[in-house]
Amino acid sequence: MPKIAPFSAWPWEHLGIFKYMLLGPLVGKVVHSSLQKDNDLARDWCFHLLMLTILRFFLYTWYTNVCNMLFLTRNRRIIPQGVDFDQIDKEWNWDNFIILQALIASLSLYMFPHEFAKLPVWDTNGLVTIVMIHVVVSEPLYYWMHRLLHGNYLFTPYHSFHHSSTVPQPVTAGSTTFLEELLVTTVIGLPILGCGLFGCGSKIVIYGYVIVFDFLRCFGHSNVEIMPHWVFDYFPRFKFILYTPTYYSLHHSEMNTNYCLFMPLYDVIWNTLNTNSWDLHKKISLNAGKSTRVPDFVFLAHVVDISSSLHAPFVTRSFSSMAYSARLFLLPQWPFAFLAMLVMWVTSKTFLVSFYNLRGRLHQTWVVPRFGFQYFLPFASQGINKHIEEAILRADRLGVKVISLAALNKNEALNGGGTLFVKKHPNLKVRVVHGNTLTAAVILNEIHEDVQEVFLTGATSKLGRAIALYLCRRGVRVLMLTESTERFQNIQEEAPANCRKNLVQVTKYQAAKNCKTWVVGKWITPGQQRWAPPETHFHQFVVPPIFAFRRDCTYGDLAAMKLPDDVEGLGSCEYTMGRGIVHACHAGGVVHSLEGWSHHEVGALDVDRIDVVWKAALKHGLQPVSSLPK
Template identity: 50%
Template sequence: MGAAFLSSWPWDNLGFFKYVLYGPLVGKALAGRAWEAASPDRWLCLLLALFALRALTYQLWSSYSNMLFLTRRRRIVRDGVDFEQIDKEWDWAFHGARLFARYHALHHSNMVPTPFTAGFATPLEHVVLGLLMALPLAGACAAGLGSVGLTFAYVLSSDFLRAMGHCNVELFPGGLFRSLPLLRYLIYTPTYHTIHHTGKKANFCLFMPLFDRLGGTLDASSWELQTKNRAGMDEVPDFVFLAHVVDVMQSMHVPFVMRTFASTPFAVRAFLLPLWPIALLFMFMVWAWSKTFVISYYHLRGKLHQIWAVPRYGFHYFLPFAKDGINDQIELAILRADRMGVKVVSLAALNKVSSSLHAVHLAAACKWCLTAQHPNLRVRVVHGNTLTAAVILNEIPKGTTEVFMTGATSKLGRAIALYLCRKKIRVMMMTLSTERFQKIQKEAAAEDQQYLVQVTKFQSAEQCKTWIVGKWLSPREQRSGYGT
């Protein structure tokens, strides 16, 4: 059985290149100087302007709903949006079993409503919706009241309300509907429409719940849930990844700016270059006033994971005068996580790096855990090297009494060597630098230092069965020993 009539778009397989279809309209508008009042092609300029304003309406609502530092407590469906839904997204009459399966099911396939979900529908649905929207405008024109301004206002108002209903963030104060009970039948809320998306058996009407009331399809719990969602709910993450902004261009790829870009590998987009000065201005504003904030979240194996961003860009970490401010931001974030009950905070990239220009931020964080200033700190502070070391140590066979290590004086190698010597495992540390070896050896307890042994040749490990390779080995070097 073939696809239903007008159930798919002819440019489905074009991806981002579908926007090239605007080319003829843009070309015609430019050739006819459509921006001039006397141009016969002026309607093209107005049409393109309407398209742009409609897109901007949905983008602004999307940006707002993804500003988790403002909206996370009032989110209605608390699951995260997966990349498949993001890729797919870039009424009433369609809820019968046959029409729903062939048409409207596409709209409901998005498990988490977003502003872009409002326009995620089949061609037939857009045709029907367009005809319904055209009726009031046609009536206004027939009465001699039609105008360009009226058309823009009507279409953009409709888009505004549709995007609002799908934004997945409760906006209206609960007390508003208690004070003005009639208002609940004149304007729908994001909670009201989300009930329809999750249940599909009630709250069919867009904009005015009055028609659901008259049709007997209004969910009686709509206002109770609306009040609850508006009050908000705090969720405590089990794990926090403390990141930072890389650079100005990368800052435009966060979910609340360009959500689609946030689901794809980073790349410099030429059409974003004109926005670079605006992003630079925001960088200075964030640097001056912002605190650590939530960027995104996801659920993994029943655990809530959040990504927080320190409001600093990559180059800030190499400015000597920025050292104290960065450390303060990291400290405040860790203390905040501890108060919330977060179990683990992982420091990302430059939040854990050390250099001659600034302090070792990870060392500072760990120091806080040990000082009398925060004696009851419960959250564990880790970073990528910590987790990598844990994985490597977990792979060492039980009963091992001796290991051979290359890259033993690196940060990762040092951590592994010191841990193993505490377990009374002899560690042959391959390094030509006696100074670096002795520095690490002195960090071990006096009774454990004997388990750290410096070696300078691979042949020294010929009889060792366990090798931890932290540096590249040539085939010849690999043949020097018999371990794995």
């Protein structure tokens, strides 16, 4: 086991989520005193400390969420790459420093209760004093402590972890070791302590200093440049008073420059200023309103429901980095999500939510501001198609090469699997792809070669038709559940003459009581599942997936593939999929882009291309989920 440097690990490192119980005595004191109607001064300050702790937590979380609103910040990003899963995991416990400083403040309250009791609500002298102490004491103190942490002896055990975050985010400020935060606590604590010793402290000054201190840390670590360059043009000396996100990013990338806390003045005094700081800031600031790099590929997604709309990087970064599932903490946020839904209905703007890089190509996910249930409202179809069409035309104007349509955006009843747009705009340069060919390939390659009979629901859909025709060519008997004899016969006529006998129309689930391989393309109830014999395996391409009702049967995942290992900047999961795994229709668009195919993939599936697309996917390093280790 490697030796751990003293004071590098956090004392509560192994407590996990239970670390928040360390604040229990603080909460207990406030609750107990309130119930007892005890107005003692200790309770009053415990309440203020608790409120300040909560405010700090929400400030860092809010600022991080804003930075991940790519539809607002994409043209202002300093480091263009995305935040990946590795960085999110490293920064998982970013709030340790808030707990530490709350505990130290609680100890101070216990040791000096009367000194805190005397503090008034406001004192103008306190404001002046705390600013002076910060400028004269905290700023140079932080500067030299920061330089020491970059020394040969201290950097690796204590500071390298902070610099391992490639893309700075507000929560990166708290991604530090225990020793670092003890030093930062000293820096933030000295002005507050100094005000108290000089007898000019106040509650508002303490609140204000801590919140402003945190805001400026968030500001510098944001990776989003919001400081306009004209401020420095009109007030040149102001550049030495306040740093910018660009200024900090240079320290994060080149390290041995720009050590200051908030004031570049000290880098100037001690000759550690990066000479590119102001030129780079001006360049980024001037380019803020201009379009950034055009994506090669766009996946046009949609929101499934109100709860899952919270599974976005700009809502909760850590939650979006895991596969979606209903969580208790989502319940209080539901009303806000509902209001956001109403706003989306009014604005109706397709927006960017995530991106990643693959083989030097930029892949983006855009979301149509419509929820799943809206796709089944007859009066909403025209409006939804309008939004999809606008997104396709926007991609075409930008120079996007491929746009892939997610599940309901390519609904047959809605737009014929994308055919509507291709026919309406025959001169499109962007290739429109529904990705269902790869979806069919994934399902078909999950069916063992020794299977002789398959029961297929949703048999006359685009995917059902292709799966049935492919299997019948392979000599598999396909029981196609459909009440439409005409649609069945049309599909049967597409099959080679010597294979048509393998396609059998059935109208009831009882027909599959001896078939152990079900391919589900239309949602089935637990009661309908009862007709499957024991040891049946349910393959499925239905959204939402069917309930795993039978314990004596097995259930396959929705058709999905894992992206190649060399994908960069991917930090959010696609709905219920695991990390790095996307729905097969998304993966189909990726393959279309990587192969550089020039045809549209819309409407009915070309059965002859199923194997072609499958081999191309494997060639580029995509892996079917069924082959991944459990």
